Amino acid sequence: MSALPATTREVRLARRPAGLPRSSDFDVAEVPLPLPAAEEALVRTTYFRVTASLRMMIGEGAESVEGVPFPVLRPGDPVAGGALGEVVIAPEGSGLKPGDLVAHGAGWREYALVPAAELSPLDPATDPAVHLGHGWTAYAALTRAAGIRPGDTVYVTGATGAIGSVAALAARRLGAARVVGGTGSAAKTEALISGCGYDAVVTVGSGSLTDKLAAVAPGGLDVVLDTVGGDQLAAAVGAARTGARIVVIGALSGQLAPNGPGRSAPVSLDSFQLLLKKVTLRGYSADDHPEAEQEWLDLLDGATVPHHVVAGIERAPQALVDTIAGRYLGPVLVKPF
Incomplete structure (x- = not known):
């Protein structure tokens, strides 16, 4: 395994947007690389998903809305979302090993600490857009x-x-x-x-x-x-x-x-x-009905789906703006590295 970097980047909410979000409402922060505690894995993110539903998490008054299945974000909080990544460090007895491809919910950052129990091993041959698409x-x-x-x-x-x-x-x-x-x-x-x-x-x-x-x-x-x-x-x-x-x-x-x-x-x-x-x-x-996901993969049988990839974590805020503006066809994925 190559040496780990001392720092990593993550996207944070800089301010609550007034109306539709702008790229300036977010910051790309460089932070010390976190190290896993017991039962945690360190994952290097390969792709994360950008969705318009993020707006519900960051707008004014988000705390007062009941039933929205997303965490409310406040200025300074890291953004999160569906992601794929490679395990870098795995806890003993977890069944995971370095190099495994996994799905996690801590996207919008280059490296993520995730409880091993919350990671879903994936077939590396499957198209990332199939895993992260809807x-x-x-x-x-x-x-x-x-x-x-x-x-x-x-x-x-x-x-x-x-x-x-x-x-x-x-x-x-x-x-x-x-x-x-x-x-x-x-x-x-x-x-x-x-x-x-x-x-x-x-x-x-x-x-x-x-x-x-x-x-x-x-x-x-x-x-x-x-x-x-x-x-x-x-x-x-x-x-x-x-x-x-x-x-x-x-x-x-x-x-x-x-x-x-x-x-x-x-x-x-x-x-x-x-x-x-x-x-x-x-x-x-x-x-x-989470069991429907595997049924869908079986029905899809290896077919590809339309999607758009944006390269570079620093371009993620603008990718969100462009997604909301309807500039893409299909799911929008950011490749952070």
């Missing part, structure tokens, strides 16, 4: 919450995001006959069709989104996987077929709103349509 979230929502059936027509809002970019693949492998994506970026339409497996894509903007959905799915929608809320959710209710199942797994319309803390996503729905069509509408978290 494909299994889409799979779990389709199988556990939506009860997808062969022949269904599926609509996915926020199709260019970390979940949406792989949701079409999941739906297709589960038997969907037609998969439609929704996006605010007309420039990404071709990539969603040719690279992500969508049959058609509707863009949010001018014109009636419900009419656009009717044009590409004239028989109506059987399943809606909603990561956005807002107008896209309202349009999906209007285009739903009798007995449709709508599953809400995100609220990007609120998280990405330019004003406010990003923890509210109000929407006006036509409840008469819900009643008339006997539509099921439910919120869902894949965390309730």
